Amino acid sequence: MKILKYSDVTPHNLYLNRRKFVEALGLTSLAFVATPTTAKPSYSTSAKPNTIDEITNYNNFYEFGTSKTDPAKYAHSLTTDPWEIIFDGVSQNKKRFDLPEILKGKAIQERIYRLRCVEGWSMVIPWIGFPLRDLINELEIDNNAKFVAFETVYRPKEMRGQKRATLDWPYREGLTIEEALHPLTFIATGLYGNELPNQNGAPFRLVIPWKYGFKSIKSINKISFMKEQPYTTWSSESPREYGFYSNVNPNVDHPRWSQATERVIGEGLFGERRKTELFNGYVEEVGDLYKGMDLKKYY
Amino acid sequence: MTFSSLFRSLPISLLYCILLIPIPLYFYWGTVNQLGPDPLRFLEHKYGELGLIFLLITLSISPLFKYAKINLMSYRRCIGLVAFYYIVSHICVYFFLDIGLSIDILLSDLQKRYYIIAGFFAFITLIPLALTSNNFALSKLNIKTWNRIHSFNYIAIVLSIFHFILMSKTWTGELYFYTGITIFILILKIKSTKFYKKLSTYSKADISK
Numbered sequence: 153m154k155i156l157k158y159s160d161v162t163p164h165n166l167y168l169n170r171r172k173f174v175e176a177l178g179l180t181s182l183a184f185v186a187t188p189t190t191a192k193p194s195y196s197t198s199a200k201p202n203t204i205d206e207i208t209n210y211n212n213f214y215e216f217g218t219s220k221t222d223p224a225k226y227a228h229s230l231t232t233d234p235w236e237i238i239f240d241g242v243s244q245n246k247k248r249f250d251l252p253e254i255l256k257g258k259a260i261q262e263r264i265y266r267l268r269c270v271e272g273w274s275m276v277i278p279w280i281g282f283p284l285r286d287l288i289n290e291l292e293i294d295n296n297a298k299f300v301a302f303e304t305v306y307r308p309k310e311m312r313g314q315k316r317a318t319l320d321w322p323y324r325e326g327l328t329i330e331e332a333l334h335p336l337t338f339i340a341t342g343l344y345g346n347e348l349p350n351q352n353g354a355p356f357r358l359v360i361p362w363k364y365g366f367k368s369i370k371s372i373n374k375i376s377f378m379k380e381q382p383y384t385t386w387s388s389e390s391p392r393e394y395g396f397y398s399n400v401n402p403n404v405d406h407p408r409w410s411q412a413t414e415r416v417i418g419e420g421l422f423g424e425r426r427k428t429e430l431f432n433g434y435v436e437e438v439g440d441l442y443k444g445m446d447l448k449k450y451y
Numbered sequence: 452m453t454f455s456s457l458f459r460s461l462p463i464s465l466l467y468c469i470l471l472i473p474i475p476l477y478f479y480w481g482t483v484n485q486l487g488p489d490p491l492r493f494l495e496h497k498y499g500e501l502g503l504i505f506l507l508i509t510l511s512i513s514p515l516f517k518y519a520k521i522n523l524m525s526y527r528r529c530i531g532l533v534a535f536y537y538i539v540s541h542i543c544v545y546f547f548l549d550i551g552l553s554i555d556i557l558l559s560d561l562q563k564r565y566y567i568i569a570g571f572f573a574f575i576t577l578i579p580l581a582l583t584s585n586n587f588a589l590s591k592l593n594i595k596t597w598n599r600i601h602s603f604n605y606i607a608i609v610l611s612i613f614h615f616i617l618m619s620k621t622w623t624g625e626l627y628f629y630t631g632i633t634i635f636i637l638i639l640k641i642k643s644t645k646f647y648k649k650l651s652t653y654s655k656a657d658i659s660k
Contacts, residue, residue, distance in 0.1 A: 202488075210488035218623040221487070271620070273489060318621050389621075408617060409564060410556070421481040421490045421548060 195336060196264040197433070201276045202418045204344050210417060211351045212269065213370055214318050215304065215311040222313070223351035230310045230371065232355040241377030244292040251355055255341065258282040262345070263338055263359070268400045268432045270364035270386075273415040279359055280342025285333045293377045300332040301325070301382035302358060303374035319385055325358070325369040326382035326396065328441075336361055336437055362431040362438050364398045395451040399442065400432035404451045463529050470533045473501060474540050491548055498541035500625075503611055505534030507632055510604060514639045528584050531604075535581040538574055566617035573610035576603045605640060608633055 213223040235251040260282060268274045288300075306322035308314040314321045331337060338359040341348055348354040353370025360367050366386050376382070386394035393407050402412045413425040431438050442450075477497055480486050486493040509531040515521045550556040560567040579600050582588065589597060612633050619626055641647055 206488040214621070218621060220489070273492070316624075318623070405563075408566060410559070415489065415491060415549075417488045420484055421486075421494065423491070425551065 195437075196262070197266050197276060199264070199266060199276045201264055201278045201344075206418050207275060207277055207343065208349050208351055210275075212271075212365065213313075213351060213353070215313045215321075215323065215371075216351070217313045218318060226312055227350035227354075229312070230305075230307070230350050230354070232350065232371075235355050236373060237356065238374045239291060239376070240374065241294050241297055242291050243294060251341075254287060254356075255282075258286055260342075263340075263361075265338070265359060265361040266432055267359075267361070267365050267368070268414060268428065270366055270394070270398070270406065270411075272409060272411065272413070273417055274426065274428075275417045277359075278344055279338060279340040280345060280348075281338055281340040281359070283335050284337045284339050284358065285335060287339065288333060291377075294379075296379050297377035298329055299378050299380065299382050300327050300329060301374075301376040301378060302327075302369045302372050303376075304369055304371050305373040319389060323369060323385050324383055325367055326384045327360070327367075329377070330441055331360070331438075334438060334441065336434060362400060362434040364394075364400060366394070367398050397442075397450050399438075399447065399451075400428060401430055401447055401451070402428040403430070404448055463526070466526060466529050467533065470505070470530070471536060474498070474536065491544070495541060495544045495549060498537050498544060499615075502534050502537035502541055503615065503629060505530055505537060506604070506608055506611065507629070507636065509534055510608060510636050510640075514636065517643070518639075532581060532584050535577055535584075538577065542574060566614050569610050569617060570614035573607045573614060576607040576610065580604060580607075605637065608636070 209224045210220050211223040212220065213227065216223045216226040233251075237249050237251065237254060239247045239249070260280060262278055262280055264276060264278045266274060266276050302325045304323040305311075306314060308321075327337070338361075340353070340357050340359045341355060343349060343352055348357065353368075356372050357370040358368050358372065381396060384396055387396050387398070400411075405411050411428055414428050416423055416426050429435075477486070477494055481490045481494045484490065509527055512523045512527045512530070516524060546552065546557065550560070561571060580603055583592065583597060583600055592600075612630055615626060615629065
């Protein structure tokens, strides 16, 4: 197996990029952002990451259009600075935070995750960010909260796709509190050592590597803690096809297509399909979350 | 010289070449990685989409002549066959590259996947049309039989649109566009059938009573 060096996934000078990253957030001092720490090796995959070109030109982000190339064309119109995140279901007085306030003191790290799309293709992406649990642990969340709901910003003037009722805007996703607190569940604010491009969900997005890509909601501006299972966009759009859990599972097909294999982006026209793994290869890490659960029923 | 007469002066063999060039061209671009991050899906969809477009053009030629007096009748066979070649290319990409020649996947797709079943039957429906799109068949077959075979085109277009709808995650702009044109062509066709004409003369007779 090829052992990847840090430089394989961070082609640019890290210091400079961190500087850029910090500047992009409107910060004047580096003191707000802690030094990137290397993640526990098991959290990152050893697979070779896709190129920045592939990652930034092949996106599902219906807020900018339904074609894979629309986000790269139109996402620049989204204002990501300043960026506010509103919390609900928390007992503290302060419920609205600017992004720099959230990033302050967080240990920024890199995670190389496999992304498996429900459409049957996959990529490997080197994200920059921090585990969601680091944020949740700072909040005074309601005791009876069992779920976390996320919302993408709703700005039809800046997101041209929202002018059409392709989906029931704003885009919403959710997790159980146990899933949200899992160390693999990640908030990405950067990509390839740089700031996160708009088409990849800038400035603040979720990444859950063991679930189909649509669960990893982009450009989040609201996070709510609640007792009941929240509304989630795709599972409401077509409940038979998309479940609340939507864990990657080769044994449970999408009603209209197979999930047994995936096309690996970057392998070219003659690339071989890859066998999809249960929980996208993270059985060891997340298997306990679903112990005894009928995965065919709770897809 | 009017547009249609200029267009009609084009030799058929040249038209075939022009309309079919994208098949090898896109394939070549695919092999040199010029079709974006997902060349396989690009090629598969591009051939399929062009097949659908040429099928719709074939079906528009008769209404264009009837309602707009644009005569492209002598190109109908060529464009229809071009549509068929695109659809064959589309299926080749699916079978050889997408599922990698796997008979198992093919059979399971044909049992379980509605969009593949619809697409498969659309293709089957088009085979007799392609086989009889030549002068030999035209001279051997009774014109009524020949016309009946070629009206299968309407079944093929409906199945193709279903194939497209069933594989899509949402109703995109393209999907509305192609479905709209198909419905429009079908309405024009229904209005020109003997059955419809009979029905409308009856209802007119009712009103005048």
